Amino acid sequence: MSEKLYPVSITVNGKAHAAEVPSRLTLVDFLRDTLRLTGTHVGCEHGICGACSVILDGAPVRSCLMFAVQLDGCSVTTIEGLARPDGTPSVLQDAFCEAHGLQCGYCTPGMIVASHALLESNPQPSEAEIRDAIGGNLCRCTGYQQIVDAVQLAAGNLAKGAK
Amino acid sequence: MALELKGEQALKVGQQALWKLLNDPDVLAKTIPGCNTVRALGDDRYEMGLKLQVANVSGEYMGSVAITEKQEPAHYVLAVEGQGSIGFMKGSAAFDLEPKGDNETLLRYAGSAEVGGVVAGVGQRVLSGVAKYMVGRFFKALEKHIADNP
Amino acid sequence: MSAQPGNYRYIGTRRRTKEDPRFVTGRGHYVADIALPGMKHVALVTSPHASARIKAIRTDKALALPGVHYALTGEELCANVDPLYVGVDAPKVARYPLARGVVRYAGEWVVAVVADSRALAEDAAERIEIDYEPTDYILDPEKAILPGAVLVHPDHGSNVLYRRTFTWGPVEADFAKAQHKLAFRARWGRSATVPIETFGIAAQWDPGTGLLDVWASIQMPKYPDQLARALRLPGNAVRVHFDVDVGGSYGVKRGIKHTVLVGYLAKKLGMPVRFIEDRLENMRGGDMHGPDRIFDMQVAFDTDGTIHSLKIRALDDVGAYAGRSPLQLGKPVGAIVGPYRITSVEYEPISVLTNKTAQEAVRGFGQSPTNYALETAIDRVARHLGMDRVELRRKNFITRDQFPYLIPSGSTYDSGDYHTVLDKALRAADFPALVAERDAARKAGRLAGVGIATCLEPSGGNSAFEPLFNPKNETTTWMDSCLVRVDISGAVTGVMNTSTSGQGHETLVATVLGEILERDPDTIRVVHADSLNALPSNSPVGSRMAIMLGGAAAGAAKKVKAALMAIAAHNLGVAQESLEYRDGSISAKGDAKKSLSWDQLVEIAHRKFHKLPPGLEPGLQAKFVWEVPTGGGLPTADGRIQMYPCYSFEAHLVLVEIDPATAQPKIRRYLCGHDCGTMINPDIVHGMTYGGIAHGIGAALYEKFAFSDNGQLASQTFMDYLMPSALEVPGIDIVDHCTPSPLTEFGQKGSGEAGYLGAPAAIASAINDALAPLGASIDELPMTPLAIWTQLQGGKTQ
Amino acid sequence: MKAAPFEYTRVSTLAEACELLSEHGGDAKLIAGGQSLVPMMAMRLARPAWLVDINRLxxxxxxxxxxxxxxxxxxxxxxxxxxxxxxxxxxxxxxxxxxxxxxxxxxxxxxxxxxxxxxxxxxxxxxxxxxxxxxxxxxxxxxxxxxxxxxxxxxxxxxxxxxxxxxxxxxxxVWDAPRVGCSFEEVSIRHGDFALVSACAQVALDADGKCVRAALGIGGASPFPHALPEIGAMLEGKVLDDMLIEDAAVAVAGLIDPDGDLHATAEYRRFLARMLAMRVLKAAAEDAAGKGAK
Structure with a gap:
C-alpha cells in the first residue's frame, strides 16, 4: 500500500515549488519537511495554538488545518518570507528584538505572522486590537506584554517611515 | 468519561412481545445504531460488530453483550463492552418493562457507561449529547420495527 | 536604594539579547528541525485503561505494512535497559519507558512503532492489537493512603512514596500559647507549564565509534548520565548536543523515558530515530503534569496579628510513577515560612501514587503551591482578626536589618527588603484608588476583589532536597561552569554547558564576560558545548543560571583578566598593583605611555612565548567551576538544611471583577513589585516575570488536567486544557527593586520562576476577597467560572 | 496526529461534488474551510476515504x-x-x-x-x-x-x-422593519473557546415601542442550537419591559435541555441561559428602540 502522490505547485515566499505529496500531508508538514522551511512550527496540530500560522493569499491562517494538496496554485508567505531580502529582520521583526517580545522563540513566528497581517490591514492598532489579533496564538513565555509592546513599537516605527 | 443515561419510552407493543423483541439478536442487529452483526454465544451472551458513523466520527468496534438478572417479562440488565481503534466502551443498563394499558408497554432504562481512549480524551464535551441521540435512534428503529411487524 | 545599584557598564542596562534575531526570522534550531539522513519516526500505542493487565500484544498486522521497521514492546525494552532514576528511595516503584505486563494509567506507553514517516508509524500503531484485562484502579489520593487501598505498585507495599513529619522549633508550645488558631484546607489542581513545543528527541548510533548522539528538547540535570546508565553504556558513549533550541520548558522538559526509548531503538535498529511527541501523547503520557496537592493548614497566632507557628500537611498526588516529582515537596522546605517571622513549623509532606499520569518538575518545583497555601493562611488570619491584609503582612515580615535570617527549617535567607518592595508596589498601584475602585464596583452591584500576595522565590538551584528526602543520596555538589576563550584574533567566546529554553543564557554569559573584560557583549559569541566537551553543569533548574552560570562566567573572565594583567606586568615591568585595566587595554597608573593594547596582549598570549611570564600557559582561556554558594552540607537529623542560597521577593496586587450574572472573573489590574537583586538584563527578567504571572493566571483560573471517574484524562487537547491567551492576560505593571545578594558576583538572585510563585496566590486572594461579602470562599485552584458560580449559589465546591 | 490516508479530489463544479458523494456515499466527505474537520482527521476520529474539496467552487x-x-x-x-x-x-x-x-x-x-x-x-x-x-x-x-x-x-x-x-x-x-434590534452574547471560559452557553435575540418594535416580532435562541445548552419560538410568541404584541423579559428568561431555562461536561454542569448552563437570555433580550430591545429615536 504505497501512498498515492498528488502533484502540487505552491508559491512560497515568492518562489514556486513543485512537488508530489500524499494527500494527507498538511501544509505545515509540507513547509517544514518537504521544503525544509522550518521557521513555521508545530504546536498542537489541532488548530488552537497558532504556532503554525502562515499567510495564505494575504490572510493569516493555521497551516496545520489544511492539506498541501488543497493549495495547488496558491501563494503562501512564511516567517522566512517576512524578513528583508538579505535575511535581516523586517521592521516588525526588529521591533520584536528591541522589545524582547519573545523568549524561547517557538511561538514567535506565528506571533509575527499574526501581527504582520494585523499591521497590513490596520497600521495603527489599539492595544485591544493587537490582543485580539494575537488572541489565537498561545505563548507560554512572555505573558504577551512584550509582544504587545513590540507590535506597538513596530506600528510607531512604520508610521515614522521605517522600512 | 462516565456517561449516565436514563429515561423511558412507551412502545406500542405488549409486554411479553416487547420482551421477545429485546431478546432477539436479529431485532437488536436492526435497531442498535451502527450494529452490523450480532452472533449469539449462548447463555444470553452475544458478540456484536459495530460500525459507528456519528457525524464526523467514525470507528469500528467489536464488542460483547450479556444479558443478566432476567425476570421475564419485566426486568433485565444489559452489559455491553466494546473496543475499537479510538477507544473502548463499557457499560450496563437496567431495563424495566411495565405494561401500560392494552398493547402498550413502558420501557424504563437507567444505565451508565464508561468511555476510554482518544474519544474520552478529546470528545468529552459532546459525548453525552451523542449518546442520548443514539438511544433515541435505537427507540425510533424499534418503534419502526414494531410498526412494520404488527 | 535605587532599583539597580552598582556601577556597571553592561549589567543592568537595557540591551538587546543575543538570541532574538535568529528566532524572529524563523532561524531557531529546534529538535524537530533536525533531519538526519535515513531518519525513522516513532509513534506510540498507549493504554486506554487506567489500570489493566496486558494479556497479549500482536504486532504482525502493523509490521506487515510497507515502510514499518519495528514494533518495540515493554518485554523487550525492559529486559535490555535499566529502570529510570527515581528521586526517592523506592526501588520497587520501577519506571521504564514502556509498560511491561501492567499499565498503570490511561495514556501510558505500551508499544513504540518505528516507520519511514510519522504518518506511517501512526498507521501501524493503529494495527497493533493488545488484549487488556482491566483491573481495579485508585484515583483519589486521600483514599490511596488508607489501608486496603488498591495498590498502584503492589511490590512497594503501599501507595505512599514518601512521608515524613518534620518538626522545626517549638510547634506544640507555640500552638498552646497562641491566642487564636485556625485550620483550613487548600487544594492546588493539577496543571503544568505545557510548553508550545512538545518534547522531542533524535538519536543516532554510530557502531564504528560506539557513540550515541542525542539531540533533544531538554532541560534536565544529569541527563547524559541518567541516559547512559539506563542504556547500560559508559558515560562517554553518549553525546548530548546542547546547541538545540528548546521551545519552552519551565521545568517539564525532562524526557528521560523518551530518550531511553529512542536511544535504545536507534542503537538496536542501527538507524537514526526521531520521536516528536504529538500533542495527545504529550498531554496524556508525556509525564509532565505538575503538583496536585491537598494542603491541610493550621495557623497559630495572636490577636495583634503575630503569627507564631504553622502546621502544614501536604498530600501530593504524583500519579503512577516517581521521577523527580516527590522531591517537589522538598524544595518548599527552604522557604517554608515565606517572608514571615514564624518561629516554628510542622511539615508533613506525603507523596502518593495513583493511577494517573506521572508528575514531573514544574516551574518553582513545588514552591508556588506552597506559597498559595501560605498566602491563603495569611489572608484567613486577617479575615479572622478583621485586620488589614497589608498591615498583617507588614507586621510579620522579616525586616531589612534581620538578614541574614535563619528560618526554622535550617535555611538562611541572604537578603531582602520586603517592606520597601511592598510599599513601592502599593504606591505604584495607587492602592487606595484600587480599593476605592473595588468598593465602587461593589456599590454598583458587581463583585470585585483586591488580591495580595507576598512571596519568595528561592533561587540558585542547589537541589538539597535530594539528600533531605533520600538519605542514601549524599549529593551535595551542584556546580555550574563556564569556559572563556580569547582567540588569536582577540575575539571572545564563552562556552556554556547546557541547553537553553528561552532564558537568554547566551546574553547572560556575554553580558557578564563583557562586564568583567570590558569588551562589548555584542562582539562576544556564546556556544553550547556538547556533553563530551562540556564542563559540569546542573542545567537551568531552580532559578539558578543568573547566579550559577553568571558566577561561573565571572570567575572564568576574572582568570583571563588575571592572565592579561600578568602578561602586562611582565612586559611593562610594572607591578600589577600599579596597573590599570580599561576596555581590555592595560597601562601603568599615571603613565599612559606604558601601555599594552588588547590586541598586543592577546598576541603575546598566543604567539610570543618569549614574552610570556614564566609559568603562564600560552593561549588565553580559562575555565571556572562554581559550587552553589552555601551549598555542600547534608541535612541534620531533624531535617534542617540550607536549601537555596538566594531569595528573591515579589509582591503582587490584583484587582479582579466577577460578573455576577455569569460568574466570569476578569482581571482589571495587575501589578507586581519584584526584587531579584541585580538584574543582568532587565528585559529578560521582566519578560520572565510577565510570563510567570501569565502562567500563574492559568494555574489560578483556567488550567487543569482533569481526570474522569474512570481515570481518563478528560483535558487532552487545547480545547479542554485552557491556557490563557493575550485576551485573558491583562497588561501587567512591574515595579523593580534591588536588594543585592551578598553571595553573588554582582548581587544577582534568580528570577526564572518569578511571577509564577505569587500570581496564583494573588488571584486566589482577589477572588476570595470578591466573594467575601457573600460569606463565600473557594479553596481550590483553578477557580473556574463553575466553581465561582457554585459559591454564588451558596453551595460548596465539588 | 497525522490523518489516515485518503483520496483527494478538488472539484470544479458542485454537480461534480455531488456525483462523487453519490458514488462514495458515507466514505466521502466534503472539505471546505476544514477548521473543524481537519482536527478530527488529525486525531483520526474522522477518517473519510475520499475528501472532496469544494473550496474553489x-x-x-x-x-x-x-x-x-x-x-x-x-x-x-x-x-x-x-x-x-x-x-x-x-x-x-x-x-x-x-x-x-x-x-x-x-x-x-x-x-x-x-x-x-x-x-x-x-x-x-x-x-x-x-x-x-x-x-x-x-x-x-x-x-x-x-x-x-x-x-x-x-x-x-x-x-x-x-x-x-x-x-x-x-x-x-431579513426582517424588513424600521425598528429591528439584535444582540448576541456568550459565555466561554476563554474568548474564542466553545461557548458554555450562548444566546442571541432579534426583535422588531412598532412605533409605540411594542414588540411586533421576536426571536431568541440558546446555544450550548441543548444537544443542538436551540431556537425557542415559544419565547417569541410570549413577547409579541407586548412592551418589552424588564418584568416581561425576566419572565421570558425564566421560561427559557425551562425549555432547554443542557448537559454537563468538564467545564460546566447542567445547572450552571441553565442559569447562564437564563441570564444571557435576559441580557440579549434587553440589549436587542434597546438596540431596536434606539433606531426609533433616529
Missing part, C-alpha cells in the same frame, strides 16, 4: 439579497461575511455572532456552510440560522431540496444532511 461563494432573504453560499468564508456590506446591513445578528467565532486565523479559512454542517451545539452560526429561521438548501445528484434550519440539527455533529448531499446555500430571512 465560485457557485458556493455568493452573498446576495434575494427577496426577503440574504442568501449566503455555503463556501463563503466567515471573514467575508463578516465584512460584506449587505450582510452587515441586513443581517446584523450574524455580524455580532461572528465576533465570537474562533479567531482571525480560523475565520479567514472557515466557511459559513462548514460551521452549519459541522453542527456543534455551541457554534454561533448555526444558532443564528435557527433563530432567524433560515432555510438550508441541499443539493445532490437528483437536484435541490430545502430544509428549515430548525429541523436540521439533531445532536452534536449530527444533522439531517444525507451522506450524498452538499449544503449549497443558506437563506437567512
Amino acid at each position: 465560485e457557485e458556493l461563494k455568493h452573498v446576495e439579497l434575494r427577496g426577503d432573504a440574504l442568501v449566503v453560499g455555503a463556501a463563503v468564508r466567515q471573514c467575508v461575511i463578516e465584512r460584506n456590506a449587505d450582510a452587515v446591513r441586513s443581517l446584523p445578528l450574524m455580524n455580532r455572532a461572528l465576533k465570537w467565532v474562533g479567531h482571525v486565523q480560523t475565520r479567514n479559512r472557515g466557511t459559513v456552510g462548514g460551521s452549519v454542517v459541522h453542527a456543534d451545539p455551541s457554534a454561533e452560526i448555526p444558532l443564528v440560522a435557527c433563530v432567524l429561521d433560515a432555510t438550508l438548501v441541499l443539493q445532490d445528484t437528483s437536484g435541490r431540496s430545502e430544509v428549515a434550519a430548525r429541523e436540521f440539527f439533531f445532536a452534536p455533529m449530527v444533522t439531517a444532511i444525507a451522506p450524498e448531499q452538499c449544503l449549497a446555500e443558506i437563506r437567512f430571512p
Whole structure:
C-alpha cells in the first residue's frame, strides 16, 4: 500500500515549488519537511495554538488545518518570507528584538505572522486590537506584554517611515 | 468519561412481545445504531460488530453483550463492552418493562457507561449529547420495527 | 536604594539579547528541525485503561505494512535497559519507558512503532492489537493512603512514596500559647507549564565509534548520565548536543523515558530515530503534569496579628510513577515560612501514587503551591482578626536589618527588603484608588476583589532536597561552569554547558564576560558545548543560571583578566598593583605611555612565548567551576538544611471583577513589585516575570488536567486544557527593586520562576476577597467560572 | 496526529461534488474551510476515504439579497461575511455572532456552510440560522431540496444532511422593519473557546415601542442550537419591559435541555441561559428602540 502522490505547485515566499505529496500531508508538514522551511512550527496540530500560522493569499491562517494538496496554485508567505531580502529582520521583526517580545522563540513566528497581517490591514492598532489579533496564538513565555509592546513599537516605527 | 443515561419510552407493543423483541439478536442487529452483526454465544451472551458513523466520527468496534438478572417479562440488565481503534466502551443498563394499558408497554432504562481512549480524551464535551441521540435512534428503529411487524 | 545599584557598564542596562534575531526570522534550531539522513519516526500505542493487565500484544498486522521497521514492546525494552532514576528511595516503584505486563494509567506507553514517516508509524500503531484485562484502579489520593487501598505498585507495599513529619522549633508550645488558631484546607489542581513545543528527541548510533548522539528538547540535570546508565553504556558513549533550541520548558522538559526509548531503538535498529511527541501523547503520557496537592493548614497566632507557628500537611498526588516529582515537596522546605517571622513549623509532606499520569518538575518545583497555601493562611488570619491584609503582612515580615535570617527549617535567607518592595508596589498601584475602585464596583452591584500576595522565590538551584528526602543520596555538589576563550584574533567566546529554553543564557554569559573584560557583549559569541566537551553543569533548574552560570562566567573572565594583567606586568615591568585595566587595554597608573593594547596582549598570549611570564600557559582561556554558594552540607537529623542560597521577593496586587450574572472573573489590574537583586538584563527578567504571572493566571483560573471517574484524562487537547491567551492576560505593571545578594558576583538572585510563585496566590486572594461579602470562599485552584458560580449559589465546591 | 490516508479530489463544479458523494456515499466527505474537520482527521476520529474539496467552487461563494432573504453560499468564508456590506446591513445578528467565532486565523479559512454542517451545539452560526429561521438548501445528484434550519440539527455533529448531499446555500430571512434590534452574547471560559452557553435575540418594535416580532435562541445548552419560538410568541404584541423579559428568561431555562461536561454542569448552563437570555433580550430591545429615536 504505497501512498498515492498528488502533484502540487505552491508559491512560497515568492518562489514556486513543485512537488508530489500524499494527500494527507498538511501544509505545515509540507513547509517544514518537504521544503525544509522550518521557521513555521508545530504546536498542537489541532488548530488552537497558532504556532503554525502562515499567510495564505494575504490572510493569516493555521497551516496545520489544511492539506498541501488543497493549495495547488496558491501563494503562501512564511516567517522566512517576512524578513528583508538579505535575511535581516523586517521592521516588525526588529521591533520584536528591541522589545524582547519573545523568549524561547517557538511561538514567535506565528506571533509575527499574526501581527504582520494585523499591521497590513490596520497600521495603527489599539492595544485591544493587537490582543485580539494575537488572541489565537498561545505563548507560554512572555505573558504577551512584550509582544504587545513590540507590535506597538513596530506600528510607531512604520508610521515614522521605517522600512 | 462516565456517561449516565436514563429515561423511558412507551412502545406500542405488549409486554411479553416487547420482551421477545429485546431478546432477539436479529431485532437488536436492526435497531442498535451502527450494529452490523450480532452472533449469539449462548447463555444470553452475544458478540456484536459495530460500525459507528456519528457525524464526523467514525470507528469500528467489536464488542460483547450479556444479558443478566432476567425476570421475564419485566426486568433485565444489559452489559455491553466494546473496543475499537479510538477507544473502548463499557457499560450496563437496567431495563424495566411495565405494561401500560392494552398493547402498550413502558420501557424504563437507567444505565451508565464508561468511555476510554482518544474519544474520552478529546470528545468529552459532546459525548453525552451523542449518546442520548443514539438511544433515541435505537427507540425510533424499534418503534419502526414494531410498526412494520404488527 | 535605587532599583539597580552598582556601577556597571553592561549589567543592568537595557540591551538587546543575543538570541532574538535568529528566532524572529524563523532561524531557531529546534529538535524537530533536525533531519538526519535515513531518519525513522516513532509513534506510540498507549493504554486506554487506567489500570489493566496486558494479556497479549500482536504486532504482525502493523509490521506487515510497507515502510514499518519495528514494533518495540515493554518485554523487550525492559529486559535490555535499566529502570529510570527515581528521586526517592523506592526501588520497587520501577519506571521504564514502556509498560511491561501492567499499565498503570490511561495514556501510558505500551508499544513504540518505528516507520519511514510519522504518518506511517501512526498507521501501524493503529494495527497493533493488545488484549487488556482491566483491573481495579485508585484515583483519589486521600483514599490511596488508607489501608486496603488498591495498590498502584503492589511490590512497594503501599501507595505512599514518601512521608515524613518534620518538626522545626517549638510547634506544640507555640500552638498552646497562641491566642487564636485556625485550620483550613487548600487544594492546588493539577496543571503544568505545557510548553508550545512538545518534547522531542533524535538519536543516532554510530557502531564504528560506539557513540550515541542525542539531540533533544531538554532541560534536565544529569541527563547524559541518567541516559547512559539506563542504556547500560559508559558515560562517554553518549553525546548530548546542547546547541538545540528548546521551545519552552519551565521545568517539564525532562524526557528521560523518551530518550531511553529512542536511544535504545536507534542503537538496536542501527538507524537514526526521531520521536516528536504529538500533542495527545504529550498531554496524556508525556509525564509532565505538575503538583496536585491537598494542603491541610493550621495557623497559630495572636490577636495583634503575630503569627507564631504553622502546621502544614501536604498530600501530593504524583500519579503512577516517581521521577523527580516527590522531591517537589522538598524544595518548599527552604522557604517554608515565606517572608514571615514564624518561629516554628510542622511539615508533613506525603507523596502518593495513583493511577494517573506521572508528575514531573514544574516551574518553582513545588514552591508556588506552597506559597498559595501560605498566602491563603495569611489572608484567613486577617479575615479572622478583621485586620488589614497589608498591615498583617507588614507586621510579620522579616525586616531589612534581620538578614541574614535563619528560618526554622535550617535555611538562611541572604537578603531582602520586603517592606520597601511592598510599599513601592502599593504606591505604584495607587492602592487606595484600587480599593476605592473595588468598593465602587461593589456599590454598583458587581463583585470585585483586591488580591495580595507576598512571596519568595528561592533561587540558585542547589537541589538539597535530594539528600533531605533520600538519605542514601549524599549529593551535595551542584556546580555550574563556564569556559572563556580569547582567540588569536582577540575575539571572545564563552562556552556554556547546557541547553537553553528561552532564558537568554547566551546574553547572560556575554553580558557578564563583557562586564568583567570590558569588551562589548555584542562582539562576544556564546556556544553550547556538547556533553563530551562540556564542563559540569546542573542545567537551568531552580532559578539558578543568573547566579550559577553568571558566577561561573565571572570567575572564568576574572582568570583571563588575571592572565592579561600578568602578561602586562611582565612586559611593562610594572607591578600589577600599579596597573590599570580599561576596555581590555592595560597601562601603568599615571603613565599612559606604558601601555599594552588588547590586541598586543592577546598576541603575546598566543604567539610570543618569549614574552610570556614564566609559568603562564600560552593561549588565553580559562575555565571556572562554581559550587552553589552555601551549598555542600547534608541535612541534620531533624531535617534542617540550607536549601537555596538566594531569595528573591515579589509582591503582587490584583484587582479582579466577577460578573455576577455569569460568574466570569476578569482581571482589571495587575501589578507586581519584584526584587531579584541585580538584574543582568532587565528585559529578560521582566519578560520572565510577565510570563510567570501569565502562567500563574492559568494555574489560578483556567488550567487543569482533569481526570474522569474512570481515570481518563478528560483535558487532552487545547480545547479542554485552557491556557490563557493575550485576551485573558491583562497588561501587567512591574515595579523593580534591588536588594543585592551578598553571595553573588554582582548581587544577582534568580528570577526564572518569578511571577509564577505569587500570581496564583494573588488571584486566589482577589477572588476570595470578591466573594467575601457573600460569606463565600473557594479553596481550590483553578477557580473556574463553575466553581465561582457554585459559591454564588451558596453551595460548596465539588 | 497525522490523518489516515485518503483520496483527494478538488472539484470544479458542485454537480461534480455531488456525483462523487453519490458514488462514495458515507466514505466521502466534503472539505471546505476544514477548521473543524481537519482536527478530527488529525486525531483520526474522522477518517473519510475520499475528501472532496469544494473550496474553489465560485457557485458556493455568493452573498446576495434575494427577496426577503440574504442568501449566503455555503463556501463563503466567515471573514467575508463578516465584512460584506449587505450582510452587515441586513443581517446584523450574524455580524455580532461572528465576533465570537474562533479567531482571525480560523475565520479567514472557515466557511459559513462548514460551521452549519459541522453542527456543534455551541457554534454561533448555526444558532443564528435557527433563530432567524433560515432555510438550508441541499443539493445532490437528483437536484435541490430545502430544509428549515430548525429541523436540521439533531445532536452534536449530527444533522439531517444525507451522506450524498452538499449544503449549497443558506437563506437567512431579513426582517424588513424600521425598528429591528439584535444582540448576541456568550459565555466561554476563554474568548474564542466553545461557548458554555450562548444566546442571541432579534426583535422588531412598532412605533409605540411594542414588540411586533421576536426571536431568541440558546446555544450550548441543548444537544443542538436551540431556537425557542415559544419565547417569541410570549413577547409579541407586548412592551418589552424588564418584568416581561425576566419572565421570558425564566421560561427559557425551562425549555432547554443542557448537559454537563468538564467545564460546566447542567445547572450552571441553565442559569447562564437564563441570564444571557435576559441580557440579549434587553440589549436587542434597546438596540431596536434606539433606531426609533433616529
